Amino acid sequence: MDASTVAKIMETHTANRLVQAPTITQLPANALDLSFDQPGGGLTEAIIDGAISALEQGQTHYVDVPGILPLREAVVADLGARSLTGYQPTNTVVTASMQEARFLSLQIIGQTLGQLALPSVVHPGVRKALGVRPLEVQWLQVEESRGLLSSPDTIESALQAGAQLLYLESPSRLTGASYGEADVGRIGQLASAHGATILWDQGLSGWTPDDASLAALGEHAGQVTLLGDLLPGVGLEGLALGFIATDAENVAGLTSMKQIISICTSTASQYAGLQAAEGYGDRRTEIRRGLEARRPELVARLEALGAEVLPGQAASHVAVRASEALGAALHAGAVIAADGAGFGAPGILRLAVTADGSALTALEGGRA
Amino acid sequence: MSEKKKRGTEVLYGLIAQTRGYDDAIVLGRGDPDFDTPAHIVAAAREAMVRHAHESSPPEGILPLREAIAERTERINGVSFDPETEIVFTNGGQEALFLMVVAAIAEGEALLVPEPNYNTYKDAVAFARGTTVGMPTYPQEAFRVDPARVREHLTADMRALLLVSPNNPAASVISPQDQLELVAIAQQNDLLILADDIYDLLVYDDFVHTSPASLPGGKERTLTLNALSKAYAMTGWRTGWVTGPAALMARVRDLKAALSGPVSIVSQYAGLAALTGPQDEMLEMQAAYHRRRRIVLDHLDAMGFSYGTPQGGQFVFVDISHTGLSSLELSQRILDEAHVLAYPGGAFSESMDHFLRITFLQPETTLRDGLGRMKRAMDAIGAGG
Numbered sequence: 006m007d008a009s010t011v012a013k014i015m016e017t018h019t020a021n022r023l024v025q026a027p028t029i030t031q032l033p034a035n036a037l038d039l040s041f042d043q044p045g046g047g048l049t050e051a052i053i054d055g056a057i058s059a060l061e062q063g064q065t066h067y068v069d070v071p072g073i074l075p076l077r078e079a080v081v082a083d084l085g086a087r088s089l090t091g092y093q094p095t096n097t098v099v100t101a102s103m104q105e106a107r108f109l110s111l112q113i114i115g116q117t118l119g120q121l122a123l124p125s126v127v128h129p130g131v132r133k134a135l136g137v138r139p140l141e142v143q144w145l146q147v148e149e150s151r152g153l154l155s156s157p158d159t160i161e162s163a164l165q166a167g168a169q170l171l172y173l174e175s176p177s178r179l180t181g182a183s184y185g186e187a188d189v190g191r192i193g194q195l196a197s198a199h200g201a202t203i204l205w206d207q208g209l210s211g212w213t214p215d216d217a218s219l220a221a222l223g224e225h226a227g228q229v230t231l232l233g234d235l236l237p238g239v240g241l242e243g244l245a246l247g248f249i250a251t252d253a254e255n256v257a258g259l260t261s262m263k264q265i266i267s268i269c270t271s272t273a274s275q276y277a278g279l280q281a282a283e284g285y286g287d288r289r290t291e292i293r294r295g296l297e298a299r300r301p302e303l304v305a306r307l308e309a310l311g312a313e314v315l316p317g318q319a320a321s322h323v324a325v326r327a328s329e330a331l332g333a334a335l336h337a338g339a340v341i342a343a344d345g346a347g348f349g350a351p352g353i354l355r356l357a358v359t360a361d362g363s364a365l366t367a368l369e370g371g372r373a
Numbered sequence: 374m375s376e377k378k379k380r381g382t383e384v385l386y387g388l389i390a391q392t393r394g395y396d397d398a399i400v401l402g403r404g405d406p407d408f409d410t411p412a413h414i415v416a417a418a419r420e421a422m423v424r425h426a427h428e429s430s431p432p433e434g435i436l437p438l439r440e441a442i443a444e445r446t447e448r449i450n451g452v453s454f455d456p457e458t459e460i461v462f463t464n465g466g467q468e469a470l471f472l473m474v475v476a477a478i479a480e481g482e483a484l485l486v487p488e489p490n491y492n493t494y495k496d497a498v499a500f501a502r503g504t505t506v507g508m509p510t511y512p513q514e515a516f517r518v519d520p521a522r523v524r525e526h527l528t529a530d531m532r533a534l535l536l537v538s539p540n541n542p543a544a545s546v547i548s549p550q551d552q553l554e555l556v557a558i559a560q561q562n563d564l565l566i567l568a569d570d571i572y573d574l575l576v577y578d579d580f581v582h583t584s585p586a587s588l589p590g591g592k593e594r595t596l597t598l599n600a601l602s603k604a605y606a607m608t609g610w611r612t613g614w615v616t617g618p619a620a621l622m623a624r625v626r627d628l629k630a631a632l633s634g635p636v637s638i639v640s641q642y643a644g645l646a647a648l649t650g651p652q653d654e655m656l657e658m659q660a661a662y663h664r665r666r667r668i669v670l671d672h673l674d675a676m677g678f679s680y681g682t683p684q685g686g687q688f689v690f691v692d693i694s695h696t697g698l699s700s701l702e703l704s705q706r707i708l709d710e711a712h713v714l715a716y717p718g719g720a721f722s723e724s725m726d727h728f729l730r731i732t733f734l735q736p737e738t739t740l741r742d743g744l745g746r747m748k749r750a751m752d753a754i755g756a757g758g
Contacts, residue, residue: 047426053419063409064609137475
């Protein structure tokens, strides 16, 4: 092919990226990977049996574009159990990963509403999704004291400057910091006052005990489209499931675009998800408590290494400022951390908390 | 996206939704094989859930799967791809299609699209803020993608040619000679080729499938999609892929990461089992499609329909001009009266509103029943041939 054709495509490609989002470092063979977005866990026999039984009974064909109805009902029931009321299965879309949920919500709702405002520190997948087709974006300042969240005052300024759509993560995908009840209430009121919509990634909220802030968010369901990983923490991560819970106005466009990009989500994954929904609330609480028990030990170890730990409420992760001593400890323990540069926060590292304590062991030199 | 084509897609989904209201509905429209996925592939999915659910995957898919795809494309399509850099595994042929189009077409650029075609091509181009240049094909020419006509439709802003063979919905196959000429046109005009090979295993009589990428000068400018959905009855698993030259595939890989990240690890291992495991069930399904095609054609002959003899794929594109009805009107009336769904050609292309697409993705007895009901409905409508 003429070099000019390739060059032009690559030039367009580069121009379409708002910011280059580096890929998290590839793993050495013997590494302990603590860069993952959600707590790991094995699929139970019940989940596997349920999914395989459905496949053996012929659930190997196309299914409804937004997902099988029982799974959408289970997603909405789980949200409701966590005070996130106001969502309906008919307005919910099961996606082929959390990343597909980001892509669909940003590109489709963003395209409809115009100017998007979002914190400068967000999951790398957000920048990737925005890079596919540029949108008008306001990047918002974040505050260290808030665990790299944007303040409600900053959000208000963005809305006053014309933003019609907000993309917020709470808890932050980097630090685990989340908005409290008062801030959530104020952000919801601001969105109402300005007629704005919020895309709210609450994917890590299961690892915080803060029901009050979720209830405050649920009160603004009319303004808030929720997205997240589908039933995280029980081994579904490799099965690539996410969801978007929205309103009747947005769901048609999201479903139409979902049909265009993938027709439907894998039935093997969906039926595994459906089985995982059985007793999920109790299982999540159990996992969260396990993480809560381990996180202080990891924080203490990191602080003992001289690392500055950033504020964060989610039990699933710890974010720290990189230092020479920490780098040496990670290297000695062959530990892989998520690089904050991809989130828009160079110099910050994120480590996942593990319920089995392997992170702590590695940092104590047990694996060196 | 194009409002007109969006409506086309919605028309099809509306008709599918209506069939759910009938206990005795027979769907002769949708491209979803009636066969369930072979048991050894489901067994591989169980194994993957037990052993590999924690395994991380790059956006392009696990290497053993890409190696299996490389082996398959070399064996079936006669073209070699480097599994490290030239293959990306996708959520079915649909995501492959979208990635291919968005990787190739930038804002303001055009894709030449032979008519009729699968709706999503135009939807994907519209997403990329590009344009499509439709090029007619004609039933009296067996829906041939005539290279001379392609030359006539080239425009200054054209970036790529779409070559779907066998074609959906017209079921035509591009001959090797025409493919050679089409690749030459692309070379002479520095165009990319977007090739849809999803039905490459499903060709009939003496027709031969030829991948543009396998021809001299083809590989360096061709992105090709394929999938396991149709040949292995795996529509629900979302297992497809794109192949192409490394420079372009870097773009496809980045887009895949941005769109959805890696495909479910379970679907990846199921796909690996399909490609590397026993092929006997897949071959039996192919044989069944040959038999069913004959059944459908015999019934259409009895009803007095004319059609382009399907050279490949899983459907027949039937001329309904003599009925005096639009394709949607006739499709709707057959559905209302016989509870049989055939897709209206107008949903695929405005110029194909005097065609119905009838698939042969039902068991033989169901096919006979459905076509018998369709004949009675046609007689009742007074539109029999």
